[in-house]
Amino acid sequence: MSTNSKLTEPIIRVTDVSKVFGRQKEQALKLREAGQSKYEVEQATKTTVAIYNAHFEVKKGETFVLIGLSGSGKSTLLRCLNGLVEPTEGTVYLENTDISHMPKRQLQEVRRNKIGMVFQNVGLLPNRTVIDNITFGLEIQGVSANEREKRGKKALEMVGLNGQAYKRIYELSGGMQQRVGLARALASEQEILLMDEPFSALDPLIRRDMQKLFLDIQGEVQKTVIFVTHDLDEALTLGHRAAVMKDGEIVQLGTAEDILSQPATDYVKLLVQDVNYGKIRLAKDAVVPVETAAYEYESPQVVLRRMRTNHLSTIFVLDSADRLLGLMSIYT
Ligand SMILES: Nc1ncnc2c1ncn2[C@@H]1O[C@H](COP(=O)(O)OP(=O)(O)O)[C@@H](O)[C@H]1O
Ligand SMILES: [Mg+2]
Known part of the structure; x- marks a missing residue:
């Protein structure tokens, strides 16, 4: 996870939200409140308490998982x-505007201008060009052709596809198409992006690439992103903070460090067990090359930038004779 000093203002506030699917809504909530599990309530009422009592805030510029x-x-x-x-x-x-009970037309405006959504399958238009796909949303919003071209090219540059602007989508490999999808999302007008498991269907190597790319681009555009995943590694890599959900409830909310060092429930402990330990079998596999160390005479900004580039939350600090002085962490 990375830090971002601008993360102070809440842009979204969720207060005591519950969502019930089925007929016996009140009864189901009552039973849930009395301590019955989601499953028990379903058995008793044929009604699903999909979300129970969620409350959290998302800050401006934050990636919240x-x-x-x-x-x-x-x-x-x-x-x-x-x-x-x-x-x-x-x-x-x-x-500060209640959007949970807003009339449909007004909501459509909000979605068009403020809060976009990215789905798992990228949904690109295969016969249109790469740049058209990226700027499609902007066109709908009435952004001028000049401006569209400018932003589209910038987005393509960010995802490393400069030369491909006028190719058609079907001419690109699967991995390149994914990049276009991400560029489109991040080039969009909306300040807030909802991403529902956008990388879950990808094979692990492409997925890693996309995660890196996401961090690079997000570092630049700093949108507010709410990112859904079932993969804790992905959550901890991409998010400033994460909310761990179980049976419709948020069981823990915190930074990577909070969650890894102090799992709030046995369930979170189980999730956390798989992180790193599953992937890194020997300490040597986790070793980061020394060129990503820091020297005592470097400014903190320079070091933080290097840490961000290398996705490190902690870095070794050396003196000019390469002796280890200690650690620097983004949390200190
Ligand atoms: N439209 C719906 N009607 C009835 N039940 C639903 C509906 N959408 C979701 N659910 C139920 O709500 C719960 C949460 O679903 P969902 O939000 O899709 O979970 P996730 O995205 O974490 O897989 C599940 O028990 C699911 O069966
Ligand atoms: Mg889902």
Whole structure:
């Protein structure tokens, strides 16, 4: 995870949101409140409490992750944030405006101008050019052709596809198409982006690439992103903070360090066990090359930048004779 000093203002506030699917909504919530599990309530009422009592804030410029197993309520909660799902209880505020019970037409405006959504399958138009695909959303929003071209090219540069602007989508490899999808999302007009498992279907190598690319671009554009994943590694890599969901409830909310060092429940402990330990079998596999160390005479800004580039939260600090002085962490 990375730090960002601008992360102070809340842009989205979710207060005590519950979402119930089924007929016996009140009864289901009552039973849930009395301590019955989501499953027990389903058995008793044929009604699903998909989200129970969620509250959190997302700050401007933050990448906020919702993480949990399939069925834990991530997509439902995400869809509450742009009004695609109306909460049964509670309120979602977007910059202090209640958007959870807004008329449809007004919501469409909000989605067009403020809060965009990226789906798992990229949904590019195969017969249009790369640049057309990237700027399609901008065209709908009435951004001028000049400006569209400028932004489109900038986005392509960010994803390393400069030369491909006038190729058609079907001419590109799968990995390149993914890049175009990401460029389109991040070049969009909206300040807030909802991303529902955008990389989950990708094979691990391309996925790693896309995660790196996401960090690079997000470092530059600094949108507010709410990112859904079932992969804790991905959550910890991409997010400033993450909310861990289980059976419709947020069981822990915090930074990578919070979650890894102090898992709040046995469930989080189980999730955390797989991180690193599963992937890194020997300490030597986790060693970061020495060129990513820092020297005591370097300015903190320079060191932080190097840490960001290399996706490190901690770095060794050496004196001019390469002796180890200690560690520098983004959290200090
Ligand atoms: N439209 C719906 N009607 C009924 N139940 C739903 C609907 N959407 C989601 N659910 C239920 O809500 C719970 C959360 O689902 P979802 O938000 O899709 O979870 P996730 O995205 O974490 O896999 C699940 O139990 C799911 O079956
Ligand atoms: Mg989902």
